[in-house]
Amino acid sequence: MLIDCPWCGPRSEREFRCGGEGHIVRPETPDAVDDTVWADYLFYRDNPKGLGYERWLHRFGCGRWFNVVRSTTDHRLAAVYGMSDPRPELGGDR
Amino acid sequence: MSGGRVAGGVAIDRSRTIRFRWAGRDYTGFAGDTLASALLANGVSLFGRSFKYHRPRGLLAAGLDEPNAIVQLERGAATIPNLKASYVELYDELYAQPVNAWPSVNFDLMAVNALFKRFIPAAFYYKTFMWPNWLLFEPLIRKAAGLGQSPKNADPDIYAQLSAHCDALVIGGGIAGLAAALAAGRTGRRVMLVTGGAHWGGRFAGSEELVESKPAQAWIASALRELADLPNVALHNRTLATGHYDDGLVALCERVTDHMPLADRTGARQRLWRVRAGEVILATGAFERPLAFANNDLPGIMLAGAAAVYLHRYGVLVGRQLVIATNNDSGWHAAVSLAKAGARIVAIVDARTAPPPTLLATADAMGIAVRCGAAPERAVGGKRVRAVKVAALDAQGRLSGKSEHFACDTLLMSGGWNPAVHLHSQAGGGLRLDSALQSFLPNPRDGILSLGGAAGDFSIDSTLVAARGRVTDPVNAPVRPIWSLSRTAEPDPLAWVDFQNDVTAGDIAIAARENFRSVEHLKRYTTLGMATDQGKISNVSGIGVLSQLLSRPMEAIGTTRFRPPYDPTAIGVFAGHRVGDGLVPRRRLALDHRHVAAGARIEEYGGWMRPVAYPRAGETEAQAIAREVRAVRTGVGLVESSPLGKIEVKGPDAAAFLDRIYVNTISTLKPGRCRYALMLNENGTIFDDGIVTRLAEDHFLVGTTSGHVAAIAEILEEWLQCEWPGLRVLTQDVTTCWAVLNLAGPKARDVLDALDSSIDFGAAAFPHMQHREGEIAGIRARVARISFSGELSYEIAVPWRDVDPLWTALTAAGEPHGLTPFGIEALMTMRIEKGFLHVGSETDGATQPQDVGFAALLAKKKSDFIGRRSTQRPDSLRDGRRQLVGIAVDGTQPAEVGAHIVGVGRKAAIGSDGWITSSAWSPTIDAPVALAMVNDGAARIGEAVRIWDLGRWREGRIVERCRYDPEGARLDV
């Protein structure tokens, strides 16, 4: 894949590391949640066929994490946005 | 009668004779020949034996679609199995052997298999040879199977890799590719044109075809001249596109020296190109398909287009007395070419009832007999075809009526053409069935353009128009699909579809009958399309046969998934430089030369080359390690600890940040102090441990194990960027800026006091677990009084390139005290004696702090940190978890790491209670010492246990893990 790093521009996939599903929310007070909620945070992921949220690290480049919307069927990147930016809607492209 | 050399051949140079050896005999050919063309020119027709049934086989094709003429090239370390003779360029002293035939191709003992064909059809191994036990037959069958010999030596060649970028990558060097490269090149764009073979011009090179009113070869030569003059165009032959990936990434395999005599080869043998192209233009042509009729695999039966290529490119006439069997126009053109070169065409047999009148007229004028609406029924012959029986086709495409007998020495067949859509499909391009061609065409896709045969466009004029950028809609005359020829609805069990894997139309019928009806199941059940040719000739025919059997349209059946590589590719080319020393980046210590000079045996630890020990003359390594341990415990020793991670963490929120990272509370650490800290992952597992030093209110030095430096530097940044972007903290890995020497032993202070430094090393001035900055022997230093050995110990960090004078100064000052360099094994022995944790030895993917004696630490901290919540799960809190203990093993031999521990006298207990995690001979207590993780270990101190150690039982006892100075008094001196 060619990945468009928000800071460095388009670079080969080999410069990056995929950090798995994006927008995983860490419970505000881990103490206060039960094991089911904690397990969900640790292990359960959406695994969509089609567009999904991921976070990536430009490991061999600027060292920055960022978010993408990527299709798991044809690898197409539909969106690239900052770590703290709000996530775009996926649209009907599932 | 067989083939031979005639006039012509645009690829060969008759002024250069080449000598080579095939199947034990010497032959000659010309420069530009392939092994196949040279052997054909020498009248050879038997090239090998088929995979399963050892049937005699000859050449079928002229390129990398060749399924039969599979050869073992060269011998010894240079040997390569399973190359296609038609894709091996001839060079001086080439040595090649057929595969799969013993003792020779002519007399092959395994040909007996052919007699048992009825019992070993497709998927036979699931059905026959099952009783009494399949495993009895498996070794025999494995021995009988397989093609070629694997090399027994390491690959002696070098392989290179290269990245390239271009606006347009044109794949295929035929008319379509040349035209596309010219069109793109003339606009000034960066163009790469590649072709897998040595020659340019593709299928029409040297033929009578006209391209823009010029003879094909003249047009090709002119195109090459213009392309060579364009500075923005690069041409690469012998460069095969082997994989098409996302975003215009194409992998090419360039054969740099494979065409040269062995003695002349230097440098990389092959090169992997990774090309990023703005546009990929596929001019990859099309593969001709055979006809499936009984005994269609006899030597002398060949694809019509291939015969034309042997004539035009190599000046070789494949036979003297030919029958041509076809269902489309191209078979006729081959017949005419060969007739003009001196062959006698016995008959043209066209399955179509009404072939174009122009073709009929030409045949008539040349005196060639023609049979329309007819097809071959059976070929006759032993080691070469000598006749073919032909019969009429009825309306359903079945053979019927009386068969006619034609004597011949060669039979050319053309069942139609399949566009080479592999690269299009690999990148995700879709396919559709073209009813005229009865084959699959590429659907349009952004960034990928298919031209010529690859797009199903077999008109030169139309292809040139398309190559120049205009959209065309090629129309093809319909072929008559005759997927398998038989007199009944049952396909013939001797009609070969996949020649290399020995799969017949009858085998496909078996698969359909047994309900393996999807194309992917058909492939796996029959092995059709699985050999080194990956079904280039056979895939579409197989789909056609299945389509007829199931009465299901071909487009509904679809194709199997196309995957790279397109053609078998040496693993070395994907490895490139990643072999030997280049496999993993290796790093050396700052004082590597000093360690070596001092007699160290160096070994790799986690990517770093480090001293194992410093054995002296007459000393075994074990003796050296024991001596080094005693020296440190009684005097003073020196070890280089430079690989341990050092990460600067700075900012007003640094302390709060580190509190969230570690099990320990870091914010209470005072400036100038050190703390041993544990780091977990979110699953509660111990990930790393190390010393954290506070340099100032807002400035810390995070220490990590040498193996985890990069990972932890990344983890710190990950939490700061992703989870806590509001924290004001900056980090920087400075590990290789500082070389570290660890001076350890009761005399360590004496040594340091002898040096000129700005730091006061006195016991009260510089207590244990504290840090000072200053100068030692004039060198800027950061010193931590921390200990992994359990003795008085100082870790002295100095700028990397300044460490040599420090070594000199320390060894000089240490000499009167018997200062001894020591290695990793001595250090590990000492930490095992002390029962200190080593992450990765005692810990595994599930070890949590409470398992290794840190329950109190865990309980103490009330604020959240990474992994805390996971240590509160029921499984983390239960009794009986494995816990870190010591094991006192009877005898003098240390137990092996991994040796299982079994409780004594526990009647109900089966299996392991845990295992040894670290082990060493302790010269300090003169006994073996070991650490282990044992179920409920903390409650079982003193219990006798048995240990299963490398095949024998040993006795031992669970003991406290610290076997030496448990009070730590030696640290407080």
Next chain:
Amino acid sequence: MSEPGPQRCWHTEEDFGIGKVRIAASDADVRLSLALGLESPAGGRMMRDDRLACIPLGPQEWTIIGSADAVQAALTRVAEAFREDLALVLDMSHGAALLRLSGPQAIGRIAAYCDLDLHPASFPTNHAARTRFGDVGVTLARLDDCPSFWLIVDQSYAEYLTLLLDHDAPAT
């Protein structure tokens, strides 16, 4: 140790300094260029004069290259300019190796291990990037149209880089 020769298009620099600067302040790039006496470095471009070069590596992250003395002096000025801010100003000279590749073979050597497009239109003089080289991270900068490049790498990987640069290197 390595020298340029008919067989090598590269050599390692000996007398140099390298500094690393990370600053958490919104106008950091402007104030940094003032402190260094260089033009403000924009994304992907190295700012240079005859004493110093400054390469942006990421948001609010720069590396400074020059002679050992010039870099030390520069780092002192930078630390002073950002005394009141959150800044990490580090002399990384001992942790880095600086290689210089020049001549017609330089691009081929780099392209053997790096996926960047090195064509002068895509990677002109003074363009710089942090990227992957073989299996390690490097900072790559084009110095002129000879072409000449700087390759900055962690010094503990210098031997590995030598191995790569010599692997199947052209004979002339």
